[in-house]
Amino acid sequence: MLRFICLFLLYSGAIAELPCTVMPGKLKQLDAGNGEVYGVADNDTIYLWHANQWARIEGRLIHVTVGPAGVWGVNKENYIYRLNNFNWIQVSGRLKQIDAGGNKFLSGANSNDDIYCLNQDATTSPATSLPYVQIDGKLKHYACGPFGCWGVNSANEIYYRNQVTPNACHGTSWTRVDGSLIMVEVGTDGSVFGVNADGSVYKRVGICPKNPRGTSWIQIDVCNGFKYVSHDSGFLWLISHNGNVFRCEYADSMLSDLL
Numbered sequence: 372m373l374r375f376i377c378l379f380l381l382y383s384g385a386i387a388e389l390p391c392t393v394m395p396g397k398l399k400q401l402d403a404g405n406g407e408v409y410g411v412a413d414n415d416t417i418y419l420w421h422a423n424q425w426a427r428i429e430g431r432l433i434h435v436t437v438g439p440a441g442v443w444g445v446n447k448e449n450y451i452y453r454l455n456n457f458n459w460i461q462v463s464g465r466l467k468q469i470d471a472g473g474n475k476f477l478s479g480a481n482s483n484d485d486i487y488c489l490n491q492d493a494t495t496s497p498a499t500s501l502p503y504v505q506i507d508g509k510l511k512h513y514a515c516g517p518f519g520c521w522g523v524n525s526a527n528e529i530y531y532r533n534q535v536t537p538n539a540c541h542g543t544s545w546t547r548v549d550g551s552l553i554m555v556e557v558g559t560d561g562s563v564f565g566v567n568a569d570g571s572v573y574k575r576v577g578i579c580p581k582n583p584r585g586t587s588w589i590q591i592d593v594c595n596g597f598k599y600v601s602h603d604s605g606f607l608w609l610i611s612h613n614g615n616v617f618r619c620e621y622a623d624s625m626l627s628d629l630l
């Protein structure tokens with residue numbers, strides 16, 4: 372594996388040299404959460420990062436997610452699957468994007484950009500017919516974490532959903548957040564990262580329980596050209612425009628944001 376130093380801006384404005392590794396293989400999407408990383412390739416094959424390499428898992432998906440609610444994915448017809456003992460079990464509903472980052476609840480968007488969530492009592496039951504809750508509005512990507520839910524719409528506007536709880540995942544209202552992103556992901560630790568249309572990677576700073584929307588976006592990459600970002604366990608996982616996967620040590624924790 373190729374190791375190199377990539378320059379990243381820290382929230383303080385200083386430039387840090389972060390050790391990055393180019394991972395083997397190419398992916399179109401990945402998700403890091405709960406200490407695990409799953410990804411899908413252009414041909415929809417599915418991989419788990421395990422023992423320092425990608426291990427292929429059965430099935431074909433266009434989008435996969437891992438988090439406190441488990442491992443879920445959607446296929447090219449947008450049917451939804453849940454991983455159970457390394458078997459994909461189809462559940463009801465159709466989504467193009469799904470996120471398991473909330474506190475054992477799910478969020479996602481369908482092909483019409485309609486927005487859905489699934490409460491914790493549903494994701495923790497073995498049922499396959501699931502009571503999805505539709506949320507007003509339109510988003511192409513909707514992801515949740517311990518301090519709330521974030522989405523982007525087809526115009527790349529960013530929205531935060533207020534008052535989401537694990538068993539009231541519907542929340543109450545949208546608040547528009549400054550900036551423009553093509554996707555935004557929330558880490559299991561509450562960190563929020565996104566990518567804009569130019570391929571630059573941004574981190575939301577100032578997030579804390581009292582101020583879950585944070586204060587501002589900071590661009591953290593100097594060598595831009597990315598289409599997807601996910602963050603977990605001190606690593607930033609990035610997919611470049613041509614599908615190469617980068618893993619960078621990015622230990623900037625919630626705590627350092629608060630200090």
Ligand SMILES: *[C@@H]1O[C@H](CO)[C@@H](O)[C@H](O)[C@H]1NC(C)=O
Pocket residue numbers: 396397412413414415416
């Ligand atoms: C799918 O793509 C992956 C990654 O590019 C490649 O390693 C694999 O051989 C392909 N598999 C099939 C079944 O096409």
